[in-house]
Amino acid sequence: MRRKGERSKSTIDxxxxxxxxxxxxxxxxxxxxxxxxxxxxxxVSPRGHAFVRDGEWWNVKCFSRKEDADRFIERFGGEYTTPQTRPRR
Structure with a gap:
C-alpha cells in the first residue's frame, strides 16, 4: 500500500x-x-527499496543514470541489483 501521490515501486524501477x-x-x-x-x-529517487537477505536488511538507492550509480558505488560501496534479482521483502 502507498500513500496518495507516492510513486509506486514499478514507477521507481x-x-x-x-x-x-x-x-x-x-x-x-x-x-x-x-x-x-x-x-x-x-x-536519485526520493524513495528506494529495502529487502532482507541472509537475515540482514539491505537498502536500495535508485538512480536514473548508470554513471551516477557507478560513482555512488565507487564512493560508498554496495552492489548492483535489479527488480528481477532483488529479493522480495
Whole structure:
C-alpha cells in the first residue's frame, strides 16, 4: 500500500533503473548524511527499496543514470541489483 501521490515501486524501477544495494549497517546512522549529501547533485529517487537477505536488511538507492550509480558505488560501496534479482521483502 502507498500513500496518495507516492510513486509506486514499478514507477521507481522504470524511472530509476540503475539500483545499488547496501547493507543497512552501511547506509544508516552516521553513513546516511554523507550519502544524502553526495546524492543531492544526482538524479536519485526520493524513495528506494529495502529487502532482507541472509537475515540482514539491505537498502536500495535508485538512480536514473548508470554513471551516477557507478560513482555512488565507487564512493560508498554496495552492489548492483535489479527488480528481477532483488529479493522480495
Amino acid at each position: 522504470s524511472t530509476w533503473p540503475h539500483q545499488v544495494a547496501l547493507p543497512e549497517r552501511l547506509s544508516c546512522r552516521e553513513h546516511w548524511p554523507p550519502q544524502h549529501e553526495f546524492c543531492n547533485a544526482l538524479d
